[in-house]
Amino acid sequence: DSGVTQTPKHLITATGQRVTLRCSPRSGDLSVYWYQQSLDQGLQFLIQYYNGEERAKGNILERFSAQQFPDLHSELNLSSLELGDSALYFCASSATGGTGELFFGEGSRLTVL
């Protein structure tokens, strides 16, 4: 158990819809990262927050947005969903300093039909 909690674990929805994925980082971790893993692909970095502020942005679509709340949990919002958005979405957190190891949640598997 990494200590990172993601909900929901599975989500099935239709094209054009909007979903919200939720992540609670490990206790004490200020950084939250979102990654997307499409079928049999590597992990693509989407966005990172540090203590409520956006820190870095990767290949995140304009239809996607995220935020980190004062209690440090984060949400990833995916809107106007397309078939190609079907993927496993990971949240990870890391401690300040150290090696930079990311602790991953179990992922949220999104299926868009």
Place this chain on the structure above:
Amino acid sequence: AQKITQTQPGMFVQEKEAVTLDCTYDTSDPSYGLFWYKQPSSGEMIFLIYQGSYDQQNATEGRYSLNFQKARKSANLVISASQLGDSAMYFCAMREHNNAGNMLTFGGGTRLMVKP
């Protein structure tokens, strides 16, 4: 250019044999870290091993060791005495000191299959 390259999409290894999974990286940052993660079929990402760019010795963690060749920019994972439970996807990743967010950049992965 790809920052992390894993050239072996899939590999087979006989149980109890050793196996090497290749990883090469590209960076101009003198300070960076290299990681290996395991992703079993259940989907979770499991941290295996870490190597810092300034570490003098190759990292080891139990049956995992990292063959770090800085001049060649390679960071191969060696798994000794393979077990059936080692069958999984393996990802190499890099963190560059100068990137704003401290995120990891991942390679495309290698699927390892251990034969009984």
